Amino acid sequence: MEQVDIFKALANKTRLQMLEWLKEPELNFPGQKEAGYEQGVCVGQLQAKANLTQSTVSEYLSILQRAGLVTATRKGQWTYYQRDEAAFERLSKLISTTL
Amino acid sequence: MEQVDIFKALANKTRLQMLEWLKEPELNFPGQKEAGYEQGVCVGQLQAKANLTQSTVSEYLSILQRAGLVTATRKGQWTYYQRDEAAFERLSKLISTTL
DNA sequence: CAAATATATCGACTTTTCTCGATATATAGA
DNA sequence: TCTATATATCGAGAAAAGTCGATATATTTG
Numbered sequence: 001m002e003q004v005d006i007f008k009a010l011a012n013k014t015r016l017q018m019l020e021w022l023k024e025p026e027l028n029f030p031g032q033k034e035a036g037y038e039q040g041v042c043v044g045q046l047q048a049k050a051n052l053t054q055s056t057v058s059e060y061l062s063i064l065q066r067a068g069l070v071t072a073t074r075k076g077q078w079t080y081y082q083r084d085e086a087a088f089e090r091l092s093k094l095i096s097t098t099l
Numbered sequence: 100m101e102q103v104d105i106f107k108a109l110a111n112k113t114r115l116q117m118l119e120w121l122k123e124p125e126l127n128f129p130g131q132k133e134a135g136y137e138q139g140v141c142v143g144q145l146q147a148k149a150n151l152t153q154s155t156v157s158e159y160l161s162i163l164q165r166a167g168l169v170t171a172t173r174k175g176q177w178t179y180y181q182r183d184e185a186a187f188e189r190l191s192k193l194i195s196t197t198l
Numbered sequence: 199c200a201a202a203t204a205t206a207t208c209g210a211c212t213t214t215t216c217t218c219g220a221t222a223t224a225t226a227g228a
Numbered sequence: 229t230c231t232a233t234a235t236a237t238c239g240a241g242a243a244a245a246g247t248c249g250a251t252a253t254a255t256t257t258g
Contacts, residue, residue: 007110008110011103011106012103016103020197042204044204053248054204055247055249058207060246062206074254076204076255077256079206088194088195088198095190098119099187142236151217151218152217153236154219154220154236154237155218157234159216173225175224176234177225177234178236
């Protein structure tokens with residue numbers, strides 16, 4: 001994945017919002033309390049908040065994952081997504097230095 | 100202009116490259132020596148390097164300008180574009196904090 | 199194994215972006 | 229003022245992204 005693909009992944013309002021939601025899972029996804037938040041948030045919870053179809057949300061998460069901004073963890077029938085904070089730090093540094 | 104428009108402006112390989120070129124004008128645009136580099140680089144110089152039509156390069160620069168990443172200065176028949184380094188710093192901070 | 203649930207993938211259609219050539223506008227100089 | 233040059237804008241066609249519904253795949257549970 002190249003730099004430009006990271007920016008393409010970020011060039012969408014809904015995907016930006018999903019990333020912001022994932023910053024505070026407990027706050028933004030109270031419906032997932034029993035499963036915990038260590039692995040991240042499952043697709044269904046994100047879909048409910050995003051107000052888009054399941055297929056679109058799944059596709060968006062896949063785009064964010066391919067860009068390296070989130071990681072996915074399969075746990076039973078659920079896939080949990082969480083931010084890769086190190087990736088954001090790298091991107092931040094890249095913008096203030098290389099770019 | 101919203102955050103997402105900044106990322107849209109960055110979501111293009113040629114535009115990213117133009118921004119990198121503009122980091123070192125003297126090095127990347129030796130053809131403009133007589134005009135100096137204080138105001139930035141003119142459209143024609145960027146077009147020659149980008150290998151795209153004049154209209155496309157003009158449009159791309161306009162996109163970068165609307166996103167606040169570059170500033171334009173008209174000087175005679177030329178328009179000089181230069182990076183707004185403060186904007187990149189703000190973006191860098193935004194990514195490491197808010198986003 | 200069958201049914202139920204969660205997620206992923208596929209195909210199609212719509213909207214946006216890319217990119218060009220043609221043309222308009224602005225400025226400089228004869 | 230006429231011409232040349234630089235840049236901006238317009239209109240159009242091609243390519244990419246957005247978005248959906250339908251379907252496929254995985255996993256759990258009866």
